[in-house]
Amino acid sequence: xxxxxxxxxxxxxxxxxxxxxxxxxxxxxxxxxKPFSSGSKDxxxxxxxxxxxxxxxxxxxxxxxxxxxxxxVLQGMDTSGKDGTIRAVFHEVDPLGLRIVPFKAPTPVExxxxxxxxxxxxAPAAGELTIFNRSHYEDLLVPTVLGNLDAEAFExxxxxxxxxxxxxxxxxxxxxxxxxxxxxxxxxxxxxxxxDDPNKHWKFDVADLEARxxxxxxxxxxRDMLAVTSTEYAPWYVVPADSKTHRNVMVAxxxxxxxxxxxxxxxxxxxxxxxxxxx
Numbered sequence: 001x002x003x004x005x006x007x008x009x010x011x012x013x014x015x016x017x018x019x020x021x022x023x024x025x026x027x028x029x030x031x032x033x034k035p036f037s038s039g040s041k042d043x044x045x046x047x048x049x050x051x052x053x054x055x056x057x058x059x060x061x062x063x064x065x066x067x068x069x070x071x072x073v074l075q076g077m078d079t080s081g082k083d084g085t086i087r088a089v090f091h092e093v094d095p096l097g098l099r100i101v102p103f104k105a106p107t108p109v110e111x112x113x114x115x116x117x118x119x120x121x122x123a124p125a126a127g128e129l130t131i132f133n134r135s136h137y138e139d140l141l142v143p144t145v146l147g148n149l150d151a152e153a154f155e156x157x158x159x160x161x162x163x164x165x166x167x168x169x170x171x172x173x174x175x176x177x178x179x180x181x182x183x184x185x186x187x188x189x190x191x192x193x194x195x196d197d198p199n200k201h202w203k204f205d206v207a208d209l210e211a212r213x214x215x216x217x218x219x220x221x222x223r224d225m226l227a228v229t230s231t232e233y234a235p236w237y238v239v240p241a242d243s244k245t246h247r248n249v250m251v252a253x254x255x256x257x258x259x260x261x262x263x264x265x266x267x268x269x270x271x272x273x274x275x276x277x278x279x
Contacts, residue, residue: 005035007254010237012230015162024230026223029238031183034246036253044245051252052092058256059129061264063097068262069124069173072255073132075141076180077218078208079190080241082133085180088248089255090131097127103134115139115157116164123168136161140225145217158228169233176258177234178251179226180241184215 013023038044062068074082086100101122110118116136124130140157143149149157165175182190191212194204211218230236237254241247 007036007237007250007257009035010239010250012226012236012238014230014232014235015228024223024227026181026219026226026238029181029240031181031186031240032242033240034243035240036250037243037246038249041245044249048088048245048249048252049092051249051256052089054256055090055252055259056093058259058262058264059093059097061266062129062259062262063127064266065264066127067172068264069126069168069171070129070255070258070262071124071132071168071173071175072130072251073135073137073175073177074180074251075135075137075177075222076241077182077187077215078211079187079194080180080182081244081247082180084244085178085248085251086131086133088244089252093129097129099124099128099130101130101132103132103136103138106139116160120164124173126172136164137225137229141218141221144221144224145214154224155228158225161229162231162234165229165231165234174258174262175234176254177230177236178239178254179222179236180247181238182241184212186242187212 010029038047062070074085076082090098103119106115106118119136122130122132140149140154140161144154169175191204191208194200226236226238237250239247239250239254
């Protein structure tokens with residue numbers, strides 16, 4: 001009998017003293033796989049709704065306690081579905097205590113500081129669930145592909161990121177990082193759909209075509225980045241993302257597991273409120 005897939009089958013091996021894992025290969029993951037799909041889109045959406053209701057309660061407990069923090073990092077090539085994942089996974093979640101941070105190209109002011117300066121300011125506060133739509137990892141990927149970051153500087157930034165995420169974890173932040181793994185063929189279809197539909201032109205940027213020409217370089221940069229920055233306190237997961245419904249369910253399952261591990265509860269009842277009648 002075939003072994004049932006587990007979430008940790010898609011976890012990038014942990015880094016050992018900052019040394020890249022020789023066991024990791026991004027090519028080993030099939031972007032079109034659906035290991036956590038229920039078999040139909042309707043069934044996947046039903047599971048997503050079920051998880052969403054649980055996440056809503058879990059996030060309310062997180063917000064009520066005002067002690068722990070949760071950070072979800074979403075990275076992926078253009079059209080891999082970062083926005084769509086956020087809309088689908090958090091559709092049932094009360095926006096109270098939920099914050100979404102999109103990271104774009106650094107501004108001149110941000111460039112005048114260290115590369116983590118703008119990121120640390122957006123880290124989740126106590127009681128907050130924060131989603132990074134792109135993240136500090138853009139400051140590894142983009143300059144590497146453009147040739148502005150050599151191997152030594154790349155390793156140095158990876159080290160700084162590990163230390164930064166360790167600081168967050170030590171301060172009570174549960175971190176889960178998802179690389180939405182899309183195939184080149186699927187990306188072509190999604191980009192073409194944006195071009196063909198006038199209502200989607202606002203989502204299309206000519207620069208996306210330039211980045212597509214550098215597909216192999218980006219895949220190599222992702223491979224190296226994932227292999228050096230997946231840690232026990234801030235693990236990376238490769239999420240097959242050619243199927244949108246599967247992608248959404250897998251990210252939701254990862255987040256659900258993260259919340260359940262926190263064992264959150266509502267704050268204890270206040271004795272001072274016993275017997276009070278509202279007139």
